[in-house]
Amino acid sequence: MTTEQVEPGRDVWPRDVEAAAAGMLHERAVAEGAVGDRLREVWEEEPGFKGFLTTVNHKRIGRRYLVTAGFFFMLAGIQALVMRTQLGSPNNGVVSAETYNQLFSLHGTAMIFFFATPMNSGFGNFFLPLMVGTRDMAFPRLNALSYWIFLFSGLFMFASLPLGMAPDAGWFAYVPLSDRFSSTHGLEFYALGLLFLAVSSTVGSINLIVTALKMRAPGMTLARVPVFVWAIVTQSFMLLFALPPLDVANVMLFMDLRFHTQFFVESGGGDTILWQHLFWLFGHPDVYIIVLPAMGIISSVIPTFARRPIAAYSFVVLATVATGIISFGVWVHHMFAVGLSDVAQSFFAAATLTISLPAGIQMFAWLATMWRGRVVVTTALLYAVGFIVTFVIGGVTGVMFAVVPFDQQVTDSYFVVAHFHYVLFGGAVMPMLAGLFYWWPKMTGRSLHEKAGMWSFAVVFVGFNLTFFPMHLAGLLGMPRRIYTYDDGLGWTVWNVLSTAGSYVLGAGFLLTLGVFVESLLRQRWAPDDPWGGNTLEWATASPPEDYNFPVVPTVHSLNPLWDEQSLPSMVEHRHDGVRTMTDKHEALRTSELDARVEGPMAMPSDTPVPLWLALALTLSVVFLMAGWYVASAVAFGLVAAIAAYWMWDRPDVEEIEEEAG
Incomplete structure (x- = not known):
């Protein structure tokens, strides 16, 4: 591959991307050689339905996460369209107040817990082992368990809606609304469903952390770990620390509901504000639990299509980790209107301002990467740029909430709803779509129709902004959140009409996007190993990757192993090394935590029910x-x-x- 120097001492990138994308990478073809057949025999899975139920392959599990989370996203999106139709005109009667409460509660719960975080888990499951150069997750059976629990907990939660027992106190389930004035069974579904899901998130996080620490390819020191991997590991640590407060809160809530304890009942010595502290100890870090992996996707997409290594890599990694740490000191900014002391509010207002700095560092790094690169416009890049635009808008309104008097004025208004969706929808869904368009050839072995993909981006971007930007204005005009209807003449009608129209445009955009993916599967335009000229190790595998990922575990020589002209040839050099090929048994290579020195093969379990x-x-x-x-x-x-x-x-x-x- 022909390369050229960016600057003295800097990494290199491919000049002729078309040559790199012509088909199977030469180095992988040579490394595959005679070992491929033996590895296929060793790593072969059970065929058919039995294999579907017993697989522990990280790629199959990652795809299942993506499809299942997408299914729950579709259900939650349908609920959102019903709600927007109800609010499209004053005094509407599409659904009753009780049904509306259930729809908006289940919508928020599904989007936060059963779509955004698991969707990131899907990308992490599929690509983290590929990016670090290993053959599977550290604990494959634990990986399968995390998926099955996620699936069953989601089905358990959604089963509450047709039973007429869906949660109806919002995704935040504030007491005393949730324990005295709402459907008892609905909140029991909520508490048990989230406790059930927490098992999946916990074991999945442990698995991702251990895989990243102990199974990196030789030579992949911490200074050579892709930003996406740093983001997934930071997210996983955050989940391990953020979930216990939520679990404790849900146990207390369930006991109050079922066994009439008094944890949140003031007349019995409980404290209603305790729920908010426990919930937001999870809830605010969860914003970054969702957004950080999405930012990691952006840090993978932009360098590839800018034809340049990411600018300020060290600062981007530090910003990622710092965001995870600082986010645990911001939760009270959700509680500025509950009557806490001014001193406490001042500290959390300062923390809210501070946490915007790491995000700003990453924004400038992405812009600098594109500014100094040779940008190639693709659908994935358009979604990445769309994320930057929408997340900056959400970030600006987020900083406004650090001003306590302003926060107290707009609390519980549609201004908060608008901000929330710009941060979490624009900050999570846009990058996820960028990741799908970017990695689709690697996941499926098929190419996408780029022109149709660009049209899908345009419709989604316009629909998103038309849906949520008018909510800022409705909120500033006094429209409260969590209402199912309103009177005419309040000045909110025009903004609600625009938001409802935008929601249908957004829905059409998602249908078009789905059509692009389906068309790709039906037309079967086969993709080469490295269609984009990427810089990280996942592009050194087949499209889609073999069950064993790498025929020979490579030695990593830089942050951009596919651009350095040393890491890929190392597969050829080690093709006769049994420690690097491991053709005799179902094994993966174990390395040291800091400098990724070889420690030896590690036994891996096969399919199991x-x-x-x-x-x-x-x-x-x-x-x-x-x-x-x-x-x-x-x-x-x-x-x-x-x-x-x-x-x-x-x-x-x-x-x-x-x-x-x-």
Whole structure:
């Protein structure tokens, strides 16, 4: 591959991208050689439906995360269209107040918990092992368990709507609204569903962290780890620290509802504000739990299409980690109107201003990368630029909330709804679409219709801004959030009409986007290994990747291993090294945490139904608990413990390898 120097001492990038994208990368073809057939035999999975139920392959699980999260996004989007139709004109009667409360509560809960975070988990599951140069996740069976629990918890939560028992106190479930004035069963679904989901998020986070720390390709020191991997690892650590307060709050809420304890009942010595503290201890870090991986996607897309390494890499990584840390000191800015002391509010106002600085660093790094590069306009890049525009607008309004008097004026107004969607919809969905268009050839082995993709971006971008920007003005005119209708003559009608029209345009944009993906699958335009001339290791694999990912684990020589003319040839150099090929057993390479020195092969488990059994047993225990069948729930939980014990005891792949090593 022909390259040229950017500046003395800087990395290089490919000059002739078309040559790089002509088909199978030469280095991978040579490295594959005779080892490919043996690796396919070793890593082969069960075919058919049995393989579907028993797979532990990180790529299949990653795709399932993406598809399942997309399905829940579709359901939540339909709920949003119903709500916007209800608010499209004054005194409308499309749905009743009770139905509207259930729709907007389940919509918010689904978007936050069952779409945004799991969607990022899908990208992390699929691409983190590829980016760090390994063959699978550190704990493949745990990875399968996290997906099955996510699926069953989402189905459990959505089942509440047709049963007429959906949550109806908002996605935030504020007490005393949630424990005294709302549907008891709906909030029990909420508390148990989120506790159930937390198991998936916790085990998934541990798996991602260990994979990134212990399974990086040799030579991939911490200074050579892609920004996307840093973002996923930071998100995973944040989940481990943010979920316990939410779990405690949901346990307390369920006990108040079911067993009449008094944790949040002031007459019984409880404290209603305690719920807000516990909830927002999770809720505000969760904004960045959602946004940081999305920013990592942007940091992958922009360098590729700017034909230049990302500017200020070290500062971008520091900004990513700093955002994760600072976000835990900002939660009270959601509570400026509840009567806390001025001293407490001043500290959290300062933290709210401070957290905008790391995001600003990343914004300037992306702009500098494009400014000094040779930009190639693609659909993925358009979505990345669309993210920058929408997230800056959301960030500006977010900084406004740090001004306590202003925050108290717009609290519980549609101004907050507008800000929230600019940050989380514009800040998460736009990058996710950028990632889908960018990595689609790698995930499916098929190319997309670029012109149709660009049209889909235009419709989505216009629809998004037409939907949510007028909400700022409606909020400043006094329109409160969480209302299902309003009277004429208040000055809100025109802005609601625009928002409702925009929501239908946005829905059409998503249908067009879906059509682009479906057309790609049907037409079967096969994609080469590296269609974009990318710079990170996932583009060194086949499209789609083989079950074993890399025929030979490479040695990484720079932050941009596909552009340095050393990392890819290392696969050829090590093609006869048994430690790098591992063709005899189901193994992956283990390396040291800091400098990625080789420690030796590590046994990996093959397909197994045990994660599915454990997830089903846990689902039964939650369903029985919801139904009030406490004995049956205890028995089901005992089954969970028994399956977990069998899981730890029965490790045939590991035992076989250890016996041979002994």
